[in-house]
Amino acid sequence: MQENKPILIVGLGNPGPEYAMTRHNVGFIALDWFAGDDCSWKSEKNALTTKGEMNGHSVILAKPQTYMNDSGRAVLALMTFYKIPLENLIVIHDDMDLKNGQARTKQGGGSAGHNGIKSIDAAVGNDYKRIRIGIGHPRDFESMMDPADWVLGKFTDSQIQEIKKTISELSLF
Numbered sequence: 001m002q003e004n005k006p007i008l009i010v011g012l013g014n015p016g017p018e019y020a021m022t023r024h025n026v027g028f029i030a031l032d033w034f035a036g037d038d039c040s041w042k043s044e045k046n047a048l049t050t051k052g053e054m055n056g057h058s059v060i061l062a063k064p065q066t067y068m069n070d071s072g073r074a075v076l077a078l079m080t081f082y083k084i085p086l087e088n089l090i091v092i093h094d095d096m097d098l099k100n101g102q103a104r105t106k107q108g109g110g111s112a113g114h115n116g117i118k119s120i121d122a123a124v125g126n127d128y129k130r131i132r133i134g135i136g137h138p139r140d141f142e143s144m145m146d147p148a149d150w151v152l153g154k155f156t157d158s159q160i161q162e163i164k165k166t167i168s169e170l171s172l173f
Helices: 023-035 068-082 115-124 147-151 157-168
Strands: 007-011 042-044 047-054 057-064 089-095 103-107 129-134
Touching: 007 023, 007 068, 023 047, 023 057, 023 089, 023 129, 023 147, 023 157, 047 068, 057 068, 068 089, 068 115, 089 115, 129 157
Parallel strands: 007 057, 007 089, 089 129
Antiparallel strands: 042 047, 047 057, 103 129
16 A cells, blocks of 8 residues: 555445345445544545545545446546545455355455446546455355345344454454
């Protein structure tokens, strides 16, 4: 990471109250936890942002407001405006291939079919840090639900508690 530049931490999700607390919005849920209750979000560059410090790093937290499959537009606009190098980008997103509440970190790589990651990769490249938070797959819960409907479904109380515990234990740097 370039120490003289802020770190842009992007949580992926879909805007609007109808998507709040859905599995696809786990990135937004994580950023809300990191920002805390007393933060103020402002609208800029197709995203809601807030600035602060985390573990001695200057950070910009961003929730794109472009819908998942166009997240790259907001990320590119923020990176350009704040002159953020790709190595200072961290993206937090849902992953159906991980069990609910599991988390994995990786640098670069493919999108694994995630439309938000595909959009960001197309806009800025793919060599950035990703924090994947597992939301499980419908088959893990003996459900025949279509995966597209699954990611847009709401967490159960026990599932969201697992997610929040995982988020509270994340190490971003």
